[in-house]
Amino acid sequence: MSLQYSCELALPHWLESFVDDWSDPLETTEQRMFLAVSLSAENVLQGTGGPFGAIVVEAETGRLISVGVNLVTTVELSIAHAEMVAISLAQSAINNWNLGHKTDVQLVTSCEPCAMCFGAVPWSGVSSLVWGANKEDAEAAGFDEGDKPVNWVHSLENRGIRTHSDVLREEAAAVLKKYAKKGGAVYHPGQL
Amino acid sequence: MSLQYSCELALPHWLESFVDDWSDPLETTEQRMFLAVSLSAENVLQGTGGPFGAIVVEAETGRLISVGVNLVTTVELSIAHAEMVAISLAQSAINNWNLGHKTDVQLVTSCEPCAMCFGAVPWSGVSSLVWGANKEDAEAAGFDEGDKPVNWVHSLENRGIRTHSDVLREEAAAVLKKYAKKGGAVYHPGQL
Numbered sequence: 001m002s003l004q005y006s007c008e009l010a011l012p013h014w015l016e017s018f019v020d021d022w023s024d025p026l027e028t029t030e031q032r033m034f035l036a037v038s039l040s041a042e043n044v045l046q047g048t049g050g051p052f053g054a055i056v057v058e059a060e061t062g063r064l065i066s067v068g069v070n071l072v073t074t075v076e077l078s079i080a081h082a083e084m085v086a087i088s089l090a091q092s093a094i095n096n097w098n099l100g101h102k103t104d105v106q107l108v109t110s111c112e113p114c115a116m117c118f119g120a121v122p123w124s125g126v127s128s129l130v131w132g133a134n135k136e137d138a139e140a141a142g143f144d145e146g147d148k149p150v151n152w153v154h155s156l157e158n159r160g161i162r163t164h165s166d167v168l169r170e171e172a173a174a175v176l177k178k179y180a181k182k183g184g185a186v187y188h189p190g191q192l
Numbered sequence: 193m194s195l196q197y198s199c200e201l202a203l204p205h206w207l208e209s210f211v212d213d214w215s216d217p218l219e220t221t222e223q224r225m226f227l228a229v230s231l232s233a234e235n236v237l238q239g240t241g242g243p244f245g246a247i248v249v250e251a252e253t254g255r256l257i258s259v260g261v262n263l264v265t266t267v268e269l270s271i272a273h274a275e276m277v278a279i280s281l282a283q284s285a286i287n288n289w290n291l292g293h294k295t296d297v298q299l300v301t302s303c304e305p306c307a308m309c310f311g312a313v314p315w316s317g318v319s320s321l322v323w324g325a326n327k328e329d330a331e332a333a334g335f336d337e338g339d340k341p342v343n344w345v346h347s348l349e350n351r352g353i354r355t356h357s358d359v360l361r362e363e364a365a366a367v368l369k370k371y372a373k374k375g376g377a378v379y380h381p382g383q384l
Contacts, residue, residue, distance in 0.1 A: 003211060003258055006202035007284035016197060066195055077280050078289045078315040079271065088269050092199035097270045098381055116315060119308030119338050123270040125381040146311050147347040155339040189290055189317040 026062035043069040051179040054082035056090035059104035066090035083117040100125035115146025128162040132172030141180035204240040218254035235261040243371040246274035248282035251296035258282035275309040292317035307338025320354040324364030333372035
């Protein structure tokens with residue numbers, strides 16, 4: 001019996017210099033989303049995964065804590081959505097599973113979270129969630145968002161997590177559309 | 193700016209010899225669940241995380257593909273639920289994000305999946321899901337299962353994923369109860 005006892009979530013190499021070049025402060029919600037969307041676009045350009053990007057920032061200051069891109073097809077892990085990667089790398093950076101243990105932390109993602117990422121948000125300790133493109137945009141590009149509770153936004157708000165939709169939606173949706181047009185892989189079992 | 197560019201999901205050291213000792217075949221659903229529940233109990237005993245265990249097996253033969261335990265507090269990652277760990281290590285073992293790409297694969301978990309793990313199941317490529325303890329058992333021990341769609345079982349079945357509940361429920365729930373009685377950590381932001 002030969003089992004695996006560990007696996008790694010590792011960002012592709014281009015990301016380090018890409019983020020280093022990003023010296024603008026992330027004071028506004030739009031600046032934060034612009035980075036998340038830029039990550040989604042660059043991930044497609046570099047061929048390292050699906051058209052999704054996310055970042056975790058300190059809510060008040062905009063200090064960048066982590067970045068994530070979709071890595072499903074490159075690390076061969078179905079959980080490696082941009083949000084899951086960003087959440088995990090942020091927790092790894094502060095060495096605490098609860099991102100909210102000291103200060104308010106925000107997750108900014110280029111696209112409305114799927115059912116898995118929605119479920120992961122409350123466990124992460126983030127205090128707010130911002131997204132750009134929405135479910136309709138993702139589905140128009142061939143992606144499946146999974147089955148969330150009908151009132152999923154309300155569910156997050158009820159748990160004290162503030163939500164903010166449609167930030168740079170057009171720009172975020174354009175990346176999805178371009179990916180679909182180029183015939184990019186849509187990686188879920190139902191569509192194979 | 194000092195960001196993390198990778199993180200690891202690594203099982204604790206006791207698991208390797210624990211699983212090596214497990215030479216019985218996993219032909220029946222009960223045998224599979226007995227291993228998942230035993231992993232949940234041993235995880236508590238070893239002090240390496242919450243009272244949850246999961247395995248991934250080849251559906252027909254019962255060949256063990258991976259094991260997982262809850263590692264949230266030990267690896268400091270909120271996504272490290274037993275199911276997510278088992279799914280990821282199985283994908284890592286076969287080097288494919290789609291567990292169902294060659295054969296039917298089953299996820300057997302000691303407790304009904306939370307909202308995140310429910311959302312992760314369809315993306316993983318498993319063709320069936322088996323659980324022991326249920327939401328009420330988990331909640332009685334102080335855990336939060338998150339907000340799943342009301343008809344979440346139907347949602348999985350609609351996607352072609354067969355479900356099987358209440359397998360060794362009593363044994364699985366007993367582990368949760370014991371953990372709660374000992375004052376084990378319940379690790380989600382809402383309860384801190």
